[in-house]
Amino acid sequence: MKKILINISFVAALFATGCTKDFxxxxxDPTQASATTFDPNLLLPSAELGYVGATTGYSGPILFQSMWxxxxxxxxxxxxxxxxxxxxxxxxxxxYQARTWDACYQAASYAYETQSLTKGNxxxxxxxxxxxxxxxxxxxxxxxxxxxxxxxxxxxAKAGIAHPAYDDQQAIxxxxxxxxxxxxxxxxxxxxxxxxxxxxxxxxxxQWKKFGYSLMVRMAMRLTKADAATAQKYVEKAAxxxxxxSNADNAYVVFDxxxxxxxxxxxxxxxxxxYAEVRWGKVLIDYLKAMNDPRxxxxxxxxxxxxxxxxxxxxxxxxxxxLQQGMPNGYDQNGGATDISKAPGYPGATGTGTDxxxxxxxxxxxxxxYTSLNAPSFVLTYAQIELLLAEAAQWGWNVGGTASAHYxxxxxxALQTYxxxxxxxxxxSTVATxxxxxNLLDVSSTNNALKQINxxxxxxxxxxxxxxEAWSNWRRSGYPVLAPVNYVGNFTSGTIPRRQSYPTSxxxxxxxxxxxxxxxxxxxxTYTSRVWxxx
Numbered sequence: 001m002k003k004i005l006i007n008i009s010f011v012a013a014l015f016a017t018g019c020t021k022d023f024x025x026x027x028x029d030p031t032q033a034s035a036t037t038f039d040p041n042l043l044l045p046s047a048e049l050g051y052v053g054a055t056t057g058y059s060g061p062i063l064f065q066s067m068w069x070x071x072x073x074x075x076x077x078x079x080x081x082x083x084x085x086x087x088x089x090x091x092x093x094x095x096y097q098a099r100t101w102d103a104c105y106q107a108a109s110y111a112y113e114t115q116s117l118t119k120g121n122x123x124x125x126x127x128x129x130x131x132x133x134x135x136x137x138x139x140x141x142x143x144x145x146x147x148x149x150x151x152x153x154x155x156x157a158k159a160g161i162a163h164p165a166y167d168d169q170q171a172i173x174x175x176x177x178x179x180x181x182x183x184x185x186x187x188x189x190x191x192x193x194x195x196x197x198x199x200x201x202x203x204x205x206x207q208w209k210k211f212g213y214s215l216m217v218r219m220a221m222r223l224t225k226a227d228a229a230t231a232q233k234y235v236e237k238a239a240x241x242x243x244x245x246s247n248a249d250n251a252y253v254v255f256d257x258x259x260x261x262x263x264x265x266x267x268x269x270x271x272x273x274x275y276a277e278v279r280w281g282k283v284l285i286d287y288l289k290a291m292n293d294p295r296x297x298x299x300x301x302x303x304x305x306x307x308x309x310x311x312x313x314x315x316x317x318x319x320x321x322x323l324q325q326g327m328p329n330g331y332d333q334n335g336g337a338t339d340i341s342k343a344p345g346y347p348g349a350t351g352t353g354t355d356x357x358x359x360x361x362x363x364x365x366x367x368x369x370y371t372s373l374n375a376p377s378f379v380l381t382y383a384q385i386e387l388l389l390a391e392a393a394q395w396g397w398n399v400g401g402t403a404s405a406h407y408x409x410x411x412x413x414a415l416q417t418y419x420x421x422x423x424x425x426x427x428x429s430t431v432a433t434x435x436x437x438x439n440l441l442d443v444s445s446t447n448n449a450l451k452q453i454n455x456x457x458x459x460x461x462x463x464x465x466x467x468x469e470a471w472s473n474w475r476r477s478g479y480p481v482l483a484p485v486n487y488v489g490n491f492t493s494g495t496i497p498r499r500q501s502y503p504t505s506x507x508x509x510x511x512x513x514x515x516x517x518x519x520x521x522x523x524x525x526t527y528t529s530r531v532w533x534x535x
Contacts, residue, residue: 040117041127041196043110047134048198049261050107052253052377055141055468057264059099063091065471068497070281070329070482071462075340075359077332077487081277085329086487087497087527098503100145100468104138105154111135112155126205127194129183133212136176137379140219143172144472145500147531148517150510151175163510166517169532170226177219177234184212184241199251199379210249213238214385218469221388222476224395225535235392239399243389244382247413251379252420262373265465270371276311279362283482284462285326287455294427294435296321298418299370299463300363306351310360316367327362330485338487368424370465375421378464383417386410387457390441391477394449407441407453414460454479475534497527498534 053059066072067084074081080091114131118124135155142149151172153164167175193203201207220234244250255261268274280300288296301317302324303310310317325347331340340346340359347361365371389399390406399406415432418425442448454477461470474482475498486494502525506514514525521529 039195040114040124041194043114043117044127044131044134044194045196045198047107047111047114047131047138049253050103050110051134051138051141052379053264054100054103054107054138056377056465057268058096059103059264061100061467061471062265062268062465063096064497064500065467066462066465067281067329069458069462069467069470069474070283071458071467071470073279073281073327073329073331073362074277075279075327075331075333076273076277077334079273079277086332086485087490087492088487089491094504097500098505100500101142101149101503104142108135108138108142109155111138116158123192126187126191126203126208129186130194130197130203130208132179132183133208133215136180136219137215139172140176140215141468143169144222144531145468146502146517147499147529148172148520150513163513166513168520173219173223173227173533174230177216177230180212180216180219181234181237184209184216187212198253200254201251207249210242210244211251211380213241214243214249214380216241217243217385217388217392218380221391222472222533224391224476226533228395232392232395232397235389236398239389239392244380244385247382247416247420250381250417250420252376252381253379254376255374257373263375263377265377266371266373266375269365270313270373272311275313275364275371276307277359279327279359279364280324282326282328283480284459285324285363287459287480289321289324291439292321293459294431295415295418295459295463296324298425298427299366300324301366302363303350303357303360305357305360306355307357307360308351308355310350310357313367313371317364319366324363325361327359330487333358366424369418369421372422378417378420378466381413381417381460381464383410383414383460384457384469386413387453387460391450391453394443394446394453403449403453404441404443407456408436410453411439411456412436414456417460417464450477451479475530492527495528498530499527501525501527 055061063081064084067074067081074085077086078090082088082090083093083096111131111134115128118128139151148166148168150164151167153161156164187205187209189205193205195203197203216234216238220231220238223231255263269278285300297319301319303317304315309315328343331338331343333340350357350360386406387410390403390410392399393401393403393406412432415427415435416429418427442452454473457473458470458480461473482496484494484496502514502517518525523529
């Protein structure tokens with residue numbers, strides 16, 4: 001399995017090419033680094049890329065959340081997708097369990113250090129503000145996955161805090177929303193802008209304000225069941241402040257594989273084992289087919305017949321929408337009761353003799369769209385925010401439009417997002433708008449509207465390979481309704497995981513913090529406990 005440490009290599013490259021003559025002294029005693037010895041702009045891309053690295057590929061949720069949400073499926077057992085598809089430990093399970101925690105805290109530390117280096121210098125106020133936004137982006141990912149975690153004392157090892165206290169998630173969200181609200185207003189286009197921003201904004205302050213308010217919407221909507229009043233307060237504030245207005249505002253990172261920086265999801269999916277075994281989930285493909293969704297022929301393909309042809313990444317699959325079939329989760333190829341050949345609607349193997357491909361009739365991610373190592377990784381999109389605003393409007397909140405209007409905008413924008421990958425993902429605005437007009441929001445009841453909105457959100461985030469977000473919003477909303485897997489030996493007693501357990505090292509390296517974090521979990525430090533906002 002490939003293991004990509006994007007942020008570390010990126011920092012090394014930056015320091016190798018961008019440091020001053022004082023590099024030797026900085027390298028000797030990094031605690032003495034200051035804005036007078038090197039440009040703090042050099043740390044911002046490490047925080048941004050660190051977030052992307054923590055939420056994609058083998059360092060992120062492709063092994064777990066992609067299959068907990070039933071976006072992907074795998075019929076191999078045992079294997080390193082077992083923890084996702086079947087809720088059974090496999091491969092380096094405990095290592096994967098810790099990676100979002102470790103990688104997001106590392107990314108947040110770059111953002112925190114950027115703020116430390118620019119503190120008190122008005123010329124760096126925009127860089128400092130944007131760094132805080134990126135820090136909060138990373139902390140949100142950590143607390144959503146694990147629950148209570150260090151926040152108020154986090155990232156302060158230089159100040160002597162080696163064992164930071166765990167904050168409860170309610171306090172974390174209250175503080176994150178307050179900080180985000182305060183920092184957005186400090187961004188000032190008349191002052192110096194960041195020079196190393198790897199988001200499409202390139203330091204544009206107006207764009208970063210939109211990003212900040214859009215992130216506020218996403219954060220606040222997590223609280224709809226735990227603290228609806230706070231959720232409404234900040235969603236309405238964000239809508240008034242100005243969220244994303246079109247796909248041109250989307251936040252993502254484009255990679256440059258020729259210089260060693262690649263898309264970690266694409267890198268994972270092009271590993272021979274992954275390319276051969278990862279398939280789109282049944283619930284997803286069934287829904288797209290039932291709705292005659294124009295994305296189906298863009299995101300899915302049936303491999304060419306036979307094992308050899310199916311494993312050839314230069315040989316495109318068959319993308320005819322009517323032929324697509326999703327794989328159910330929880331099956332294997334071991335010949336027993338859970339053998340994939342016994343799954344309802346099994347399409348049969350392809351190829352013959354030694355060239356048989358047992359899962360050849362199931363749909364995989366389209367090679368042309370998803371396997372480019374230069375493909376973008378999405379952070380936050382216009383479609384995502386419009387769908388969240390549609391839900392907010394359905395609750396009666398003042399977000400500048402009706403639920404139906406926001407939903408139509410979100411659905412049309414969602415269909416047009418895939419062209420950012422490459423031309424093979426293009427769905428014209430004419431087709432997208434017409435599809436949205438033909439599939440209006442069902443407002444006959446609140447439940448019908450919420451189901452429709454959040455199912456579309458699940459489709460969008462899953463097919464953009466933002467699996468953490470698909471999982472978090474599924475936990476919050478309950479849509480779509482998914483049937484859990486109950487494979488023999490699973491670690492959740494046949495329920496879909498609601499959180500990840502803390503890294504195993506926490507109980508020994510930060511025992512007091514770890515104990516306080518576990519104390520708030522109804523089922524202890526397990527995958528069946530729920531974080532505070534997951535009601």
